[in-house]
Amino acid sequence: MASFDLSLEELHEYRSGSAEPEGFDAFWSKTLQEAREYDLDARFEPVDTGLETVRVFDVTFAGYGGHPVKAWLTLPAAATEPVPLVVEFVGYGGGRGLPHEHLLWASTGRAHFIMDTRGQGSAWGGGGGTADPVGAGPAFPGFMTRGMDAPENYYYRRVFTDAVRAVEAARSHPLTDAARTVALGASQGGGITIAVGGLVPDLVAVAPDVPFLCDFPRAVTLTDRHPYREIGLFLKTHRGRTQDALRTLSYFDGVHFASRGSAPALFSVALEDQTCPPSTVFAAFHAWAHDDRTIEVYDFNDHEGGGPYHEAAKMRWLRSYT
Numbered sequence: 001m002a003s004f005d006l007s008l009e010e011l012h013e014y015r016s017g018s019a020e021p022e023g024f025d026a027f028w029s030k031t032l033q034e035a036r037e038y039d040l041d042a043r044f045e046p047v048d049t050g051l052e053t054v055r056v057f058d059v060t061f062a063g064y065g066g067h068p069v070k071a072w073l074t075l076p077a078a079a080t081e082p083v084p085l086v087v088e089f090v091g092y093g094g095g096r097g098l099p100h101e102h103l104l105w106a107s108t109g110r111a112h113f114i115m116d117t118r119g120q121g122s123a124w125g126g127g128g129g130t131a132d133p134v135g136a137g138p139a140f141p142g143f144m145t146r147g148m149d150a151p152e153n154y155y156y157r158r159v160f161t162d163a164v165r166a167v168e169a170a171r172s173h174p175l176t177d178a179a180r181t182v183a184l185g186a187s188q189g190g191g192i193t194i195a196v197g198g199l200v201p202d203l204v205a206v207a208p209d210v211p212f213l214c215d216f217p218r219a220v221t222l223t224d225r226h227p228y229r230e231i232g233l234f235l236k237t238h239r240g241r242t243q244d245a246l247r248t249l250s251y252f253d254g255v256h257f258a259s260r261g262s263a264p265a266l267f268s269v270a271l272e273d274q275t276c277p278p279s280t281v282f283a284a285f286h287a288w289a290h291d292d293r294t295i296e297v298y299d300f301n302d303h304e305g306g307g308p309y310h311e312a313a314k315m316r317w318l319r320s321y322t
Contacts, residue, residue, distance in 0.1 A: 272300060
């Protein structure tokens, strides 16, 4: 599919019309306060992977509601003092996978912490192992409409809270340098990264690639590709609930988290991306509050974005921050 969204010139001018909901900050302050009433209980169990250049730990920590969330922590084998920390979030349907799938960042001399996404991990990659024990009302298959009846019940309230707690868990290990923490991820992981960038005030950098979960009012009417299409198909059946659904989604829109972003940011966007349309990515990019923000544009790519080329770009960019 060739370019289907706004022209690049128009994208540089585009601003989201997504309205910030009343009480956005209070909602997230209360959510995180309630999560922190549970002991973080971060446990790091060494794993014999057969890998010689890294050490791997099977991590469990308490996320939303005190529920156990899994992760991997991978450290350079030679690390004896705290090293810069990269916290990564994964794409829709995936999980933390297997340790040998995630060697890039430890190979740069950094600690790498990759969070499992609750309830996911069965669509691609090496799988996941974190349940989502919270029930929900009627939903279209997938995760986008789970608990959409109210912000308090919505699935991504739990995921974003897990993600903030993941940063706290990763920083609790004695060989990670909390003062040099970066958050990054692609697609759903990019959307989670933006949320974390708006909720955690002391990150040194964030790098959301082709981010999902941004500019919901535009996304759900612009693309018919999943996962955004799950919302439209839910509303096709549940007629008359559009405004209620958009109100719930507004508490999880990356545009509103971006307006609270307090760290330098490197975004990426692909102009033929029908999964996360370019205008929705630019909406979050333009809303990003920190002055030091950059976006890499991949003209003829779909949702794969810059792929390995963008990984190289991130490594070069992060040298200035960690």
